[in-house]
Amino acid sequence: MVTFGYAIKHNYTADGTLQIQVRIPSIHGPFRLSDYGGQPVRNYTAEEDLPFYPSLILPHLPRYGDVVALTSLNEGRIDFMVMGLTGGSHSTSATGSGGPVQ
Numbered sequence: 001m002v003t004f005g006y007a008i009k010h011n012y013t014a015d016g017t018l019q020i021q022v023r024i025p026s027i028h029g030p031f032r033l034s035d036y037g038g039q040p041v042r043n044y045t046a047e048e049d050l051p052f053y054p055s056l057i058l059p060h061l062p063r064y065g066d067v068v069a070l071t072s073l074n075e076g077r078i079d080f081m082v083m084g085l086t087g088g089s090h091s092t093s094a095t096g097s098g099g100p101v102q
Contacts, residue, residue, distance in 0.1 A: 005023055006022065006067060006090050007062035007063070007067075008047060008064060010061055019052040020062060021051070021053075022051070022070065023047070029043050031065070031090045055081065066088070067087075068082050069082070
């Protein structure tokens with residue numbers, strides 16, 4: 001199964017594996033709570049609590065809000081791996097600039 005999410009941060013493990021913190025809207029809620037226009041959101045996960053997923057080598061490191069494609073690593077659809085960048089991004093302002101990916 002392939003799903004899509006928004007890159008938040010990235011880091012490297014001790015063994016050099018790239019990990020990307022990703023918000024998957026269908027699991028963790030919308031990119032921003034304001035996206036729901038004040039409506040209650042039952043499955044919203046705070047940004048600092050989002051999981052990091054292992055990633056394949058990417059052509060460049062994702063920026064905050066870049067859309068990434070993930071694939072499920074098991075049939076339970078709990079574990080994911082980032083398999084690529086889509087070229088899309090969540091527009092966070094009129095200029096399209098967002099916060100930095102750390």
